[in-house]
Amino acid sequence: MYVEVRKAGFVNKGAELMLHAVLQQLAERYPDAKRVMEPGRPASPYPYAKRSELGLYQKAWLWRKGVPFGDLARLVPAGIREQYGVVLDSEIDVVLDAAGFAYSDQWGPELSEELARSARRWHARGTKVILLPQAFGPFTDQRSKDAVKAFVEHCDLIYTREQISYEHLTGVVGEMDKIRLSPDFTNLVEGVVPKDFDAGRNRVCLVPNYRMLDKTDNSVAGGYVPFMQRVAKMLSERGAQPFLLVHEGENDYRLAQQIAEAGGGLPIIQESDPLKIKGILGQCQGTVGSRFHGLVSALSQGVPSLATGWSHKYRMLFADYGFEEGVLNIDISDADLAGALNHITDPQRHAQLSAQLNDHSSALKEKSHAMWREVFGVMDRCRAAQSAVASREPTPA
Template identity: 35%
Template sequence: MTAEWIELRGVNTHNKGAHLMMIAVANRLQGRAKLTVSPNGSDFDDRGALGFHQTLLLNQLPAVSGAVGGLIPGSVKDAFGLVASKDVGGVLDAAGFAYSDSFSIQRSKREAKISAAWKKRGVPRVFLPQAFGPFTNPEQAKWTRELLDGAALVYARDRQSLDYVTALGAKTEVRLAPDFTIGLKPGSIPSPLTGEFGAIVPNAKMLSHTKLSLEEYTQFLADGAAEFRAQGLRAVVVVHEHNDRALAKALSERSEVEIFESPDPLVLKRVLSDARIVVASRFHALVSALSSRTPVVALGWSHKYAELLEDFGAGAWMTDGSDAIAARIRHTLTDTETAARLDARVPELLAQNERMWTEVESVLGIRS
């Protein structure tokens, strides 16, 4: 029997990668399942436009909000698009990357307790493809293990993450599947940019999670912008997360590059698909570019970046920032061998996603 309400967890609309995951779930399940999402981190208009109701379960006070939500009359909930936690019959976790030494133990602990309560009621929780680990912190390992033990099915989106999760010794089966936003298309959205351009997507985590200084990282990106111009391309910095605006401004002031931002992540995907080349440190900006067959130069802060490029057959386009970005850009623009592998890999990854969704829908009792 299909679960009455499917709760989507771990997403928001401020990070455009997370927003893309919301859109992917809505596109796949809308009309066949009733979807709801926590108000934490997601804007009312954006989640409403995708057909999501609002779960009465706040991260700050899960027990209290869950209990209070259960007391609200059904007519009131229906009138305001609200869903009580007790009415949730299935859960999808689309956190992307949240369970690791790199993030707070409190989140894993909170989610483990919520998940245990759902499991006691027979509510299946499925972890959609995401990155995990490492887990050298015993507390993080403990709570993540308990969280995954409460799941019905877990997908890691790369082999390194699969190894990290397997080493935890969780009881739930863990399978491998690629990122599930690969198939999203900007469709008929017109490009807001004209002419040939190269896109730069910064990431503030490169400063907080690596040894790079602001000066070093900004210079790296500025050198990329200079090489774009040498190649006859406009240089555009694309903001993929609101926390990256300060970096975008610093780069714009240093290199006189224009800044592009949109609340719609599919508009951003249109821009990245239209770019001649993308230099990026945001994971889902790289997914959007690679799935559109746009060449990239990737510089990241965790294992998930190199694993992503390997998925697309584009490992040669990964850099650790130690070599000259200008040479990297020139090589990538003429690297027909990697481009051919990328072109062949996209349909294979889409087929893997289709198999993943079929399995997920079976676990949740969602019929075609």
């Protein structure tokens, strides 16, 4: 069985964590399945070296002016394609879309339209298409709405991460059994603590996100760095030993440098392995961040966290953990900010919140397990159908 994992990458560490989450589940349930990823365009977040490290087959895929040319690789004999680990789009049995947050007016209609075209093609071939838990919407642009209607029609299962995304999606197509709610599934991934990480010297983690600058209005974008600088300064004054963790690329690193200076020269940790990033966050006393999956990694391990965010997914994440007041406005007063930071630095409040987060985390993890059981049910039926077809094929003379 060929299983394509799409829209998970390597630059964004949240996307890479989702990739690991999917691959771990597939390895446990279908160890003989061939996991596939498309190469993407030049300078894409899917480099060959990274894909090969994870044992991923390469989908023969090339788009030019909206036309797919990848299936021209069918002219190469199947044995040679297998030798080089190349798979045709037409050979894919199951597509698992792990976009996280792509199908929304905030990213424009093009991504939704691409999914609609692809889902229509896969459905016609009998390929099962499953959208793993992710955020959707809003959809106000008519092109987006038309694309949503098309891709929903041709998908087998669609999981929204929270109620607002569910309402955005069903507001366009109506309620359907195949559209379901399930939390972010990276909560099942175990982190790895780097050997050189000193939890005694790095206690409270600050995780900046440059999307707070390019996906927000001018008032938020202009106030974001000063807000994080206030957080760094207050934590330093309390002796909380804050540090910066870069969750994605050079843009986040530049923000980290500006914030570190306000805290008196705070340490900055850059880590490329998403499993180690989760391991670091799990060792912290607390976090203040704006990277969605950095917050999932902390909250799911019972680490008291505060957040700022640029979409509805942040508020809904904290609602899942029963701590909606943990999402802060950047124009919060110094007095209110100091009170919020007590959730991290005051021992009694820290212990209470950590216990609450762990209780919610256990319930959310069970929902993720239930989601995978439903996904595997679709995949099992696909495999059974393949076996039935194979048993009817005549044996070569």
